[in-house]
Structure formats: C-alpha cells, structure tokens
Amino acid sequence: MKGATKTRDVKTSILDATDRLLARRGYKKMTIDDLAAEVGIGKGSVYLHFSSKEEIALSHIDGIIERLKTRLYEISEKKSGCDKRLKEMLVERVIFRFDSVQHYTQSLDDIFANIRQRLLERRTRHFGEEAKIFAKLIKEGVGSGAFAKINPDDAARSLLLATNSLLPYSLSTEELGERKEIQKRVSGLADLLLKGVVAR
Amino acid sequence: MKGATKTRDVKTSILDATDRLLARRGYKKMTIDDLAAEVGIGKGSVYLHFSSKEEIALSHIDGIIERLKTRLYEISEKKSGCDKRLKEMLVERVIFRFDSVQHYTQSLDDIFANIRQRLLERRTRHFGEEAKIFAKLIKEGVGSGAFAKINPDDAARSLLLATNSLLPYSLSTEELGERKEIQKRVSGLADLLLKGVVAR
Incomplete structure (x- = not known):
C-alpha cells in the first residue's frame, strides 16, 4: 500500500512540476531533464510514469x-x-x-x-x-x-x-x-x- | 473621377491579392514584392496606398x-x-x-x-x-x-x-x-x- 501511495505521489509531483514549467517557459522549452530536476528525481523515474513529454502535457x-x-x-x-x-x-x-x-x-x-x-x-x-x-x-x-x-x-x-x-x-x-x-x-x-x- | 475610380481599383486589387497570398502562404511569408507581382504593379504603387504590410493585412x-x-x-x-x-x-x-x-x-x-x-x-x-x-x-x-x-x-x-x-x-x-x-x-x-x- 505504501508503495502505491508513493507512486501516486511521484506522478502527482511530476504533473505539478509540469504545471510550473509550462507557466514559466511553455511546452517547447520544457525538457524531461528540467522536469526531473524540478521534482528532485532522476530522469529515469519520470519515464517510469510517462512515456514522453507529450504524454505528460x-x-x-x-x-x-x-x-x-x-x-x-x-x-x-x-x-x-x-x-x-x-x-x-x-x-x-x-x-x-x-x-x-x-x-x-x-x-x-x-x-x-x-x-x-x-x-x-x-x-x-x-x-x-x-x-x-x-x-x-x-x-x-x-x-x-x-x-x-x-x-x-x-x-x-x-x-x-x-x-x-x-x-x-x-x-x-x-x-x-x-x-x-x-x-x-x-x-x-x-x-x-x-x-x-x-x-x- | 476616373482617377479616383482607378485608385480604388488598385486598392481593391491589392487587397484581393493579399487574400490569395495569405491563403497560399500566410502572413509571415507574404512580401510587398510578392504582392506587387501578384497585382502586376510596381512595389512603389503598393506604398502609394498602404504604409506597411501590417496595414495591408x-x-x-x-x-x-x-x-x-x-x-x-x-x-x-x-x-x-x-x-x-x-x-x-x-x-x-x-x-x-x-x-x-x-x-x-x-x-x-x-x-x-x-x-x-x-x-x-x-x-x-x-x-x-x-x-x-x-x-x-x-x-x-x-x-x-x-x-x-x-x-x-x-x-x-x-x-x-x-x-x-x-x-x-x-x-x-x-x-x-x-x-x-x-x-x-x-x-x-x-x-x-x-x-x-x-x-x-
């Protein structure tokens, strides 16, 4: 159960970070590296939850x-x-x-x-x-x-x-x-x- | 009177040509040279009627x-x-x-x-x-x-x-x-x- 909650938290954190990055610089200039850094996780962790930047947006x-x-x-x-x-x-x-x-x-x-x-x-x-x-x-x-x-x-x-x-x-x-x-x-x-x- | 009619005709022709060029290639790629060529007049004649591409659009x-x-x-x-x-x-x-x-x-x-x-x-x-x-x-x-x-x-x-x-x-x-x-x-x-x- 704890693992499931954590997974959901990371996903939510990525989407929250997406919101901030979109507001700051728009879709084109948002990279998965930026996103990972904004959340404080590795790039690979982002790809655990989403297949592409497009999917995230x-x-x-x-x-x-x-x-x-x-x-x-x-x-x-x-x-x-x-x-x-x-x-x-x-x-x-x-x-x-x-x-x-x-x-x-x-x-x-x-x-x-x-x-x-x-x-x-x-x-x-x-x-x-x-x-x-x-x-x-x-x-x-x-x-x-x-x-x-x-x-x-x-x-x-x-x-x-x-x-x-x-x-x-x-x-x-x-x-x-x-x-x-x-x-x-x-x-x-x-x-x-x-x-x-x-x-x- | 005839001069006034002609002036109006040229103006109308420029705007008609604008419509065709906008449809074909959009605003950014439309030049005054293209417009003049499309109407069949000199570039200077376009500027007799409009001060800029922006004004024409x-x-x-x-x-x-x-x-x-x-x-x-x-x-x-x-x-x-x-x-x-x-x-x-x-x-x-x-x-x-x-x-x-x-x-x-x-x-x-x-x-x-x-x-x-x-x-x-x-x-x-x-x-x-x-x-x-x-x-x-x-x-x-x-x-x-x-x-x-x-x-x-x-x-x-x-x-x-x-x-x-x-x-x-x-x-x-x-x-x-x-x-x-x-x-x-x-x-x-x-x-x-x-x-x-x-x-x-």
Missing part, C-alpha cells in the same frame, strides 16, 4: 478536466433548483478553467503549438464528457417540468458551445481580461441561456 | 468585417419579425466569416501570429461595431414588445459572445468542421438564445 490537461468534472458533478447533485444548479455549473466551468491556467503567460494554443492536433482531439473528447454531465441535469429538469421539452444532449452541447469563447484556449488569461469581468460576462450569458431552457 | 480584415456589417444591416432592415431577423443575423455572422476564410489552411491566429496584439485590438473594435447593429434590432424588439425587457447592449454582447466560439479565430476552417455542421450548430444555438430573448 496531455495528462496534465486531462487532470484539470478531471478535477473540473468532479466539481460539475458535485454541483449537479446539490439540492437547489435545476436552473440554479445549471447556472452555477456554467459559471464554474469558465472560472475553474481560468483559475487553472491564470499563471500561464501565453494562451494554451501557443503553449501547446507543437502538439496542436492531439490537443484538439483531447478538447473534443473533454467537451463530450462535460456535455454528458450537463445533459444529465437538463434531463432531470425536463423530467420534473422545470425545463422546457428540449433534447438534453443538444441543449448541453449548445450551452457549452455558447460559453466556449470565454475559455483560455486561444487567448491568454491576460488577453481574456480580469477574472471579475469574465465572471460578470459568463453570468450574464448564463442568465440569457437559462431563459431559453426553463419551462414557460 | 489589417485593412484586409477590416474589409471582411465591413462587408459583414453591411450584410447584417441589410438583414436588420428586413420586414420580417424581430426574432426571425435576429436569428438570421446570428447565423449570417458565423457563416459569412467561415466563407470569408474557408480557403485559408491555417487559423487566423496562426496566419497573423506576427501581429497578434494589433489583431486582438481590431477584434475588440469589430466586436463592438457588430454589437451595435444587433443592439439596434434588439432595442426595436424590446420597444415593440416582441422581446423581453432586456438591456439591448448587454444582450447584443452576450449573443455575439455565445456565437464567438464558432468563428475561425483560433481554429482553421478545417478544424472547425464542415460548413453544413457549423450551420446546424449555430442555428441550434441561435434557437436557444432566441428563447431567452423573446417576450413571454
């Missing part, structure tokens, strides 16, 4: 989305009204991602220019996973009569699409603007979207 | 948005219902931009990497100009009772923000997907947004 992105999905699930299970939960989820999605990369000086597209294709595939998958969590809540809302008779899957995808432009894909967080301003914009947008979803 | 982008704004105005002046016009404008905004750069193999962010900062400033200005056209129609809809009592400026900005992720900023048109698919997505999104705007 993609795992790091996956980790952010996994944590976000957990947050979204938690909100979707709250006892408040469907509309209130849906708004909270939309706002959380944007703000969580903003916070996750607010220390990066470049946009994600610039940081990951070298692995663009695989990152885009990842985004498509993550989008689908997030949409499922939203669709589940919308289905509940449609079933209870709180929401109009909409298709939960289509509505979930539209809602996410509508808030995508506030995510730090192509714009750095600096270019996106102040956190407070982003929060205000996503909240206003969510209110408008909610009106389109709730039953009349 | 930005004028090209401005031209696309000017033509789009004209289209949006035309739709906003139609005789159909406010909701119908608003949806048509949202769809047109996305599809017009898609069509304008569908022959480019890279995303606009990649093509214009060298003038990113000025391009972002441009985007902010264009966004505001488009929002004004939408706000005018929304104001009409609020006044006639077709739309709910919303703030036209805020609503316009939210509607544009919601459809921004379907624009070819950071994704090439190839990455964005099929035109038909984009049209379907923006249409579905517009329907949802419309429900949030129309009076109950």
Whole structure:
C-alpha cells in the first residue's frame, strides 16, 4: 500500500512540476531533464510514469478536466433548483478553467503549438464528457417540468458551445481580461441561456 | 473621377491579392514584392496606398468585417419579425466569416501570429461595431414588445459572445468542421438564445 501511495505521489509531483514549467517557459522549452530536476528525481523515474513529454502535457490537461468534472458533478447533485444548479455549473466551468491556467503567460494554443492536433482531439473528447454531465441535469429538469421539452444532449452541447469563447484556449488569461469581468460576462450569458431552457 | 475610380481599383486589387497570398502562404511569408507581382504593379504603387504590410493585412480584415456589417444591416432592415431577423443575423455572422476564410489552411491566429496584439485590438473594435447593429434590432424588439425587457447592449454582447466560439479565430476552417455542421450548430444555438430573448 505504501508503495502505491508513493507512486501516486511521484506522478502527482511530476504533473505539478509540469504545471510550473509550462507557466514559466511553455511546452517547447520544457525538457524531461528540467522536469526531473524540478521534482528532485532522476530522469529515469519520470519515464517510469510517462512515456514522453507529450504524454505528460496531455495528462496534465486531462487532470484539470478531471478535477473540473468532479466539481460539475458535485454541483449537479446539490439540492437547489435545476436552473440554479445549471447556472452555477456554467459559471464554474469558465472560472475553474481560468483559475487553472491564470499563471500561464501565453494562451494554451501557443503553449501547446507543437502538439496542436492531439490537443484538439483531447478538447473534443473533454467537451463530450462535460456535455454528458450537463445533459444529465437538463434531463432531470425536463423530467420534473422545470425545463422546457428540449433534447438534453443538444441543449448541453449548445450551452457549452455558447460559453466556449470565454475559455483560455486561444487567448491568454491576460488577453481574456480580469477574472471579475469574465465572471460578470459568463453570468450574464448564463442568465440569457437559462431563459431559453426553463419551462414557460 | 476616373482617377479616383482607378485608385480604388488598385486598392481593391491589392487587397484581393493579399487574400490569395495569405491563403497560399500566410502572413509571415507574404512580401510587398510578392504582392506587387501578384497585382502586376510596381512595389512603389503598393506604398502609394498602404504604409506597411501590417496595414495591408489589417485593412484586409477590416474589409471582411465591413462587408459583414453591411450584410447584417441589410438583414436588420428586413420586414420580417424581430426574432426571425435576429436569428438570421446570428447565423449570417458565423457563416459569412467561415466563407470569408474557408480557403485559408491555417487559423487566423496562426496566419497573423506576427501581429497578434494589433489583431486582438481590431477584434475588440469589430466586436463592438457588430454589437451595435444587433443592439439596434434588439432595442426595436424590446420597444415593440416582441422581446423581453432586456438591456439591448448587454444582450447584443452576450449573443455575439455565445456565437464567438464558432468563428475561425483560433481554429482553421478545417478544424472547425464542415460548413453544413457549423450551420446546424449555430442555428441550434441561435434557437436557444432566441428563447431567452423573446417576450413571454
């Protein structure tokens, strides 16, 4: 058991170090040597956990989305009204991602220019996973009569699409603007979207 | 008068040639010499109309948005219902931009990497100009009772923000997907947004 915990700790430490190095110098300039030094382990130990630099970067992105999905699930299970939960989820999605990369000086597209294709595939998958969590809540809302008779899957995808432009894909967080301003914009947008979803 | 027409023709020819060169090789590899050769004029003639390559590229982008704004105005002046016009404008905004750069193999962010900062400033200005056209129609809809009592400026900005992720900023048109698919997505999104705007 102790060995398993240690393995997980090292993996987490590598991903934490990845986050710091990406913020500091971007993907292209990050080397496995740097990473090993940052964690304080040998280069070979890094390769025990990951097959390549690309895998490490993609795992790091996956980790952010996994944590976000957990947050979204938690909100979707709250006892408040469907509309209130849906708004909270939309706002959380944007703000969580903003916070996750607010220390990066470049946009994600610039940081990951070298692995663009695989990152885009990842985004498509993550989008689908997030949409499922939203669709589940919308289905509940449609079933209870709180929401109009909409298709939960289509509505979930539209809602996410509508808030995508506030995510730090192509714009750095600096270019996106102040956190407070982003929060205000996503909240206003969510209110408008909610009106389109709730039953009349 | 004839001189003025000629001057305008040359300017238009330069911008048309810019479009072809950007599609073919991107901003970085486009030179004033190439441009002059493409139009069939001397390099000096190019400088009669534009002060720099940067100005030419930005004028090209401005031209696309000017033509789009004209289209949006035309739709906003139609005789159909406010909701119908608003949806048509949202769809047109996305599809017009898609069509304008569908022959480019890279995303606009990649093509214009060298003038990113000025391009972002441009985007902010264009966004505001488009929002004004939408706000005018929304104001009409609020006044006639077709739309709910919303703030036209805020609503316009939210509607544009919601459809921004379907624009070819950071994704090439190839990455964005099929035109038909984009049209379907923006249409579905517009329907949802419309429900949030129309009076109950």
